Amino acid sequence: MSVLVYVEHAEGKFKKSTFEVVSYAKAIAQQLNTNLVALAIGNLSAEQLSSLGTYGAQKVLHVNDAQLGTFNAQAYTSILSDAAQKEGATVVVLANSFSGKGLAPRLAVRLKAGLASGVVALPTIQGASLSVKRTAYSGKAFAHVKLSGAINVLALNANAYPVSEQPVNAEVVSLASSAKPTDFKTSVKEIVRASDKISLPEADLVVSAGRGMKGPENWHLIEELAESLGAATACSKPVSDAGWRPHEEHVGQTGISVSPNLYIAVGISGAIQHLAGVSSSKTIVVINKDPEAPFFKVADYGIVGDAMEVVPQLTAAMKAYSQNG
Amino acid sequence: MKILVCISNVPDTTTKITFNSDNTEFNASGVQFILNPYDEIALSKAIDLCEGGKGTITVIHVGEASTEPTIRKALAIGADDAVRIDAAPSDAYFVAYQIAAYAKDKNFDMILTGRESIDYNGAQVAAMLGEFLDLPSISIIKKLDLNGNKATLSREIEGGKEVVEVDGPFIASCAEGVAEWKIPNMRGIMSARTKPLEVLAAQSLETLSVVEKFETPTPRGAVKMVDAANVAKLVDLLHNEAKVI
Numbered sequence: 001m002s003v004l005v006y007v008e009h010a011e012g013k014f015k016k017s018t019f020e021v022v023s024y025a026k027a028i029a030q031q032l033n034t035n036l037v038a039l040a041i042g043n044l045s046a047e048q049l050s051s052l053g054t055y056g057a058q059k060v061l062h063v064n065d066a067q068l069g070t071f072n073a074q075a076y077t078s079i080l081s082d083a084a085q086k087e088g089a090t091v092v093v094l095a096n097s098f099s100g101k102g103l104a105p106r107l108a109v110r111l112k113a114g115l116a117s118g119v120v121a122l123p124t125i126q127g128a129s130l131s132v133k134r135t136a137y138s139g140k141a142f143a144h145v146k147l148s149g150a151i152n153v154l155a156l157n158a159n160a161y162p163v164s165e166q167p168v169n170a171e172v173v174s175l176a177s178s179a180k181p182t183d184f185k186t187s188v189k190e191i192v193r194a195s196d197k198i199s200l201p202e203a204d205l206v207v208s209a210g211r212g213m214k215g216p217e218n219w220h221l222i223e224e225l226a227e228s229l230g231a232a233t234a235c236s237k238p239v240s241d242a243g244w245r246p247h248e249e250h251v252g253q254t255g256i257s258v259s260p261n262l263y264i265a266v267g268i269s270g271a272i273q274h275l276a277g278v279s280s281s282k283t284i285v286v287i288n289k290d291p292e293a294p295f296f297k298v299a300d301y302g303i304v305g306d307a308m309e310v311v312p313q314l315t316a317a318m319k320a321y322s323q324n325g
Numbered sequence: 326m327k328i329l330v331c332i333s334n335v336p337d338t339t340t341k342i343t344f345n346s347d348n349t350e351f352n353a354s355g356v357q358f359i360l361n362p363y364d365e366i367a368l369s370k371a372i373d374l375c376e377g378g379k380g381t382i383t384v385i386h387v388g389e390a391s392t393e394p395t396i397r398k399a400l401a402i403g404a405d406d407a408v409r410i411d412a413a414p415s416d417a418y419f420v421a422y423q424i425a426a427y428a429k430d431k432n433f434d435m436i437l438t439g440r441e442s443i444d445y446n447g448a449q450v451a452a453m454l455g456e457f458l459d460l461p462s463i464s465i466i467k468k469l470d471l472n473g474n475k476a477t478l479s480r481e482i483e484g485g486k487e488v489v490e491v492d493g494p495f496i497a498s499c500a501e502g503v504a505e506w507k508i509p510n511m512r513g514i515m516s517a518r519t520k521p522l523e524v525l526a527a528q529s530l531e532t533l534s535v536v537e538k539f540e541t542p543t544p545r546g547a548v549k550m551v552d553a554a555n556v557a558k559l560v561d562l563l564h565n566e567a568k569v570i
Binding site: 112138139192194201205 | 338344362417421443445448449450453457459460461462463464465477480481482485488490491493495501533534535537538541542548552556557559560562563564569570
């Protein structure tokens with residue numbers, strides 16, 4: 001028996017969300033009184049691989065060959081399901097990331113496993129089955145799902161479980177790829193990553209703005225505030241619909257759901273669809289010139305004022321704080 | 326070209342979500358149900374691809390008879406025919422299994438879904454279909470171009486995008502940006518009533534996931550207001566009280 005965790009990386013480096021899933025999987029392994037095995041695919045240094053021991057992985061399986069440098073849902077499913085069977089895994093943990101969403105459902109079908117995605121808390125073990133809390137209704141509710149597969153797959157949301165260090169010596173084992181030639185029906189032509197931008201779904205701090213900014217020409221104010229905090233930028237649906245900002249910044253029911261430590265909403269009234277996407281943020285700050293804006297009702301802190309004046313002042317105050325702090 | 330679009334029936338985005346007294350069931354009373362917005366985007370893309378008689382679009386839905394207005398809406402927007410698998414959609418595994426059973430001998434060139442349903446948010450059906458049908462699946466795409474038998478798709482990744490090429494049949498789940506919304510015109514609405522809608526029985530399947538209960542988020546405490554003339558106070562509160570910076 002074991003718990004298997006799939007560890008995602010971007011160009012050979014693990015991200016915070018990877019350490020979150022390893023920490024989460026470790027806690028499950030402890031609940032089940034068993035070992036934690038991590039599986040990494042692609043180009044990674046020995047040093048990166050053994051760093052997973054910091055978070056409690058006793059064994060790190062590494063699979064790499066020329067075809068596995070980029071994500072391929074079918075090939076990665078073959079490798080993961082093979083490892084899950086060989087390691088006798090009863091639980092497989094992945095990140096509920098963009099790639100995780102392509103991988104976890106295939107894996108669940110291949111392994112005839114129960115699957116819960118969008119998981120936000122540790123499971124409760126009930127004999128052979130487990131019960132786990134996940135988001136539902138686009139952030140407006142949670143569902144407790146009972147999984148009763150002989151093996152179950154959990155896909156954990158970003159920022160839902162804290163990173164926790166539990167150092168052990170990780171044994172790194174290289175494995176041959178168990179992908180089949182017929183798995184390679186897709187090929188990655190290009191990867192575009194905005195290196196200077198913080199990824200929104202995983203961000204700790206988010207500065208988001210709506211139509212109250214009056215136009216895209218005023219967005220530098222939002223970017224400057226985000227920069228002073230080291231935050232990702234986001235926007236409301238009307239703003240992305242109007243083409244002021246790209247769709248991938250749209251937060252809300254039909255966009256991205258975020259759960260940062262701090263969500264600052266500037267000039268967003270707080271329609272129910274927007275609130276759904278941000279309700280699991282730990283702290284919400286609302287800046288709006290309309291004191292009746294519904295967003296204030298679900299905020300922790302509020303400022304009534306004109307964004308064009310308040311935002312630059314807040315940026316200056318943040319800069320002063322970080323220089324003194 | 327033959328395209329299959331998978332659609333689901335979900336509470337309208339403005340719905341306030343409530344449950345029955347023991348929190349085991351969604352309270353649907355007074356709730357307006359709609360075609361899942363992401364599925365509508367997938368359907369819009371299929372219509373773009375088939376424009377000028379380049380193909381046919383079938384929509385498939387797993388649900389009970391009460392969901393037929395949503396299926397008619399999809400037909401009004403522009404699907405050619407529809408299939409309803411007559412069963413309550415218990416989980417993504419069940420839904421994907423039913424759709425795969427229907428699609429396996431129909432030779433669709435592509436199967437499109439929305440990125441996720443706005444009620445269950447599993448984002449699972451497309452990739453599960455890929456596995457059941459042994460076809461490539463590309464999840465959460467923002468762009469799709471066809472060039473003969475070759476498709477180029479752009480999928481979202483953290484902090485960027487990945488451009489993927491695929492030969493032959495594939496499955497993709499669609500996000501905003503992949504197409505413009507289509508508004509049904511009067512002719513579409515009229516013809517939707519007479520377009521074919523086939524109802525098929527569901528296949529039985531062992532279930533591996535069950536929702537035991539629902540929960541609504543705990544409400545936040547009262548908002549603390551800060552004077553616009555004293556933003557430094559907000560920085561202080563975020564640091565010393567909320568401890569988030």
